[in-house]
Amino acid sequence: MDGNGPVGVVVMGVSGCGKSSLGAALAAAGGWPFLEGDDFHPAANIARMRAGLPLDDADRAPWLAALAAAIAGHLHAGRSVVASCSALKRAYRDTLRQAGPLRFIYLPVPPGELRRRMRERSHFMPPALLDSQLATLEEPAADEGALVLPPAPPEAMLAQARAWLARR
Template identity: 55%
Template sequence: MGVCGCGKSSVGGRLAESLGAKFLEGDAFHSPANVAKMSAGTPLTDADRAEWLLQLMAEIRNARETGASLVLSCSALKRRYRDLLREGDPELRFAHLAGDRELIANRMLARINHYMPLSLLDSQLNVLEPLQADEAGITLDIRKEPAQLITDILNSNP
């Protein structure tokens, strides 16, 4: 989890590979209308995200019910979004990739062919609710190399 440009897709993909798990890119589940809205620099509302979150929760539930290992990259910016995702699997754990605005902005500017404009970074930072003490997960510093982030995630499992 985390704001745009924090490395969710790259770290998530590598984590899934190291676990032999299926990887789902949460952005792929956004509706064309949501993608168009974000591409135009308009932040999504809770209503815009509702169907998207339900689809992701269904994927999580399906993985739990079938015994499949799953890594999902998803912003999960608000506690209530994470609570909904946990309805798919109460044992769901989050890895919050956190960093300062300047570093994330620089990473976003270096991306090629991504619909999320830099102008949306501040809106995401403004609504971000970091993991709370009662939420299963870990907060990671994205200044670390991806391999170290993955090691930290793997070592944080109960």
């Protein structure tokens, strides 16, 4: 927390973009809690994704509400917090914004690189679902004030994110 009060930061993007890695690093650098968005999915959502079935708005609603509640708990307790969440649509980001003051960091990554990353990791989200996420994605609009961080070395992305947050 700084003189401006606590802030919530959501590192967003499709599966494989690096949101968990950057989010965890950003939280550690600030001494803030980190909320892994995947941990807030109901078991039914994880089962759907493991089966190769994309989530729809109804599937995502309880997940987003749970994550927003967790973020709100930290903010209301006076703690800044970092969360990872795909936050694919503006409506989803609006749900998260109900938690309190949020800043979004968007990680756009070319589809070919996303597919490569997804093949090389162990995760419940199969690479076959990437196309549905890309089709659902509504990149943050200019009025949302998100920081857009294209792929770069992790240290450089962390430094850019920290400098951006320091200017808030």
